[in-house]
Amino acid sequence: MPINSNAGAAQRLDADRGISMMGSEAGLRKILTTVASSLAADLPKVDAALQSGDVATANRLLHAFKGYMPIMACDALVAQVTAVEQQSKTACAAEVLPNYQRLAPELQGLLEEIKSYLA
Secondary structure, three states: OOOOOOHHHOOOEOHHHHHHHHOOHHHHHHHHHHHHHHHHHHHHHHHHHHHOOOHHHHHHHHHHHHHHHHHHEOHHHHHHHHHHHHHHHHOOHHHHHHHHHHHHHHHHHHHHHHHHHHO
């Protein structure tokens, strides 16, 4: 099942949502620092896991992404992460990989937007 990638059409980071959820810009900045570290470290790990057929590791990492996306990401990106994470629970790595490969540039874009916001 192909996962649509409409998240790139708009900004991926929703700072207003994040400030609302975290209670302050300082709170958002704190979690964004953690999210940036997580994405930078774990995006290559998800790809490597799926490339090697290890869907369980990919699912564990995607599950973590899914946990923090609703705090500060746009709705389209939250939906895309959720769809790929859900698929990774039951599908084989070869089925998940193409959808993850469409998701990865969106997550990389989010990481860049977070870095810009924190700068």
